[in-house]
Amino acid sequence: MQVRTRFAPSPTGFMHLGGLRTALYCYLFTKKHEDGKFILRIEDTDQERLVEGAVEVIYDTLRGCGIHWDEGPDVGGPVAPYVQSERKDSYLPYAKQLIDEGHAYYCFCTKEDLQQRREAAEAQGLTWKYDKHCLHLSKEDIQQKLDSGIPYVVRQNTPVTGDSDFDDLVYGHIMAPNETLDDMVLIKADGMPTYNFANVIDDHLMGITHVIRGMEYLSSTPKYNLLYKALGWDIPQYIHLPTVMRDSKHKLSKRDGDAYYSDFVKKGYLTEALINYLALVGWNPGDEREFFTMEELQQAFSVEGLSKSPAIFDINKLTWFNAEYIRKLDADKYLELAKPWFDSVLDGKGIDYTRLAQLMQGRTEVFNRIPEMVAFLGERPAFDTSLYENKKQKSSLETTPDALKLSISLLDSVSDWTEENIHKALMEGIAAAGLKNGTVLWPLRIALSGLLSTPGGAIEIAFLLGREESMRRLESALDQLA
């Protein structure tokens, strides 16, 4: 049997990381199977939440992540259209059929009515559930309301006795008493289907064999199954996914400012690192491997490796992955990606970006941390002379003036300002003076950078700064000590 899955996002304008992970698993699962088809379906039944350009965001994100769909709005397919608003007319007939067979009914209750009854029930400490009020309307009554144009919705008529159960590939056997199932709205007053209904209809019409989605749908699945049965359709296999959490109490949400794919890209996280990490939140390959390309993920993925418990999104580990991926970048690629960040604080300063990139690549965890690490090359920050003191390097406020003077004369003797020459001049001069490297190099680096730690040592920094700027900084450092 051909495996057909679907990723069905709402076009909200952003790609949530939880959604991205769902898409990823869905894609991986499908590619695991011979001739499996991964379908992209846009769920835009909520006309009030339409966002301009939102569908493009979905396309771009998925493609950028290496997740490719076989059928979808833009590429077409045998069961087009793939946008729910364009399928609007296909839902009502099924709703009518359900009504005729007693599995659904017209409901004329207004939101206000409902609100009132709900509050009344809750005031008594009762659990509110639609009271099937409109189920008991007479045929004539219904027809008359319909004729006079009173707005209506269509509700599912769920049984009040018995149990519903099904098997989930991740969570196993799930059973729920029917009496706890609400008569959910299938068709809204505006004629659009609700997600709950459109989903069932489309999944069937599109031949979806495996429904892969977040576990927030686990408890409404019995209701969907009732619909499948009423329509005489086969129920698909279910694969519900554990939630991605921000911490033990909250799921990763929009308001944290770091729940969207674009947030991370903006900060300087690499897509490959994000995908790699995301794949491991809620799934493991069963062995010790941690690094995966998309191809390797396709190979390694299996439903058995999916976990049931919610997983906390660990920015720390993501950052580690990112740093690892950055280190593996080609030097050219790194420079290309780092340049805008260098420019943000060093534009026009004449710094050798190629050399700077070499020094920075191994120290960059996230690109947005670059500016604060290299800004000192553009302008030395004010610093306290106590930085010169370092016991281990045998450097103190007493040894510093002489060390800086020696540095100045040594650097002054360098004819061609290359790192090699600077290194040679300093090392030989320090040895000749009978000093320890640290005694000279430590204060030199402090004087040049004004920083306790820098990307590179005194020699690299002197080189990057250039002779003129280096000398200027050393002289002013000496003044500061006087």
Added chain:
RNA sequence: GGCCCCUUGGUCAAGCGGUCAAGACACCGCCCUUUCACGGCGGUAACAUGGGUUCGAGUCCCAUAGGGGUCACCA
């Protein structure tokens, strides 16, 4: 509150009746080193609780507790 799901170190997690309970991130220490980082070595740290079942339980069952989800004319 009803219903559903979940519960191994701070985090991700292996384990699928018999292990001194893996590994990774983070953290700490040491080494390397002209700082930092990288790298190398080492360390701290866990089976939520209580009952069963069993020769034997993190692994099976039942409670309790804690957490999450869901109860919309949102998806």
